[in-house]
Amino acid sequence: GAVVSQHPSWVICKSGTSVKIECRSLDFQATTMFWYRQFPKQSLMLMATSNEGSKATYEQGVEKDKFLINHASLTLSTLTVTSAHPEDSSFYICSARSPGLLGAQHFGDGTRLSIL
């Protein structure tokens, strides 16, 4: 149980385009999902907390207009990198918190984004 699916797993696109990444909880409902960014050989950096039916909460230093988050249902959150540039190239990982007071975060397999 507690499977999180992230799509696409790899995307290469030209500078200036927008890229949408989907994060789905397959076998549970997730009122809260999280988006992380991971640079090579480094730890995960929390970008934002996505709450179903409300606006996302962004961490300090993360551009809200650059990284658009939508959490329209209890099983789907999307991250759109708008007008992507080479410096946005990174590994993006989502997670969803399983229900219950002591629910753990379960992670997707990540999306490798490469901007040319």
Next chain:
Amino acid sequence: AQSVTQLGSHVSVSEGALVLLRCNYSSSVPPYLFWYVQYPNQGLQLLLKYTSAATLVKGINGFEAEFKKSETSFHLTKPSAHMSDAAEYFCALSLFGNEKLTFGTGTRLTIIP
């Protein structure tokens, strides 16, 4: 503010030897603690979690961790390393009422044949 420190960014052990990955935390209130494993180009998989029940927590793949409040530690161990254990391991912390995870910097485990 809370923090997680993982001592040793790289650990190498021989196949069949004991695995010990160190994690120390700092928190003003009792934390929840987690160990995650990450294989190349993949997300994180939960190995085990401590949520204030038993201090010795058993996880998947033969791993276990012991919560020691007096030492503010939550070290991960496995009696006998297997080649498939080679990966990046992250210790993480969260606080009751706050769902955010604070991650350590990770430890890369290499298994020597």
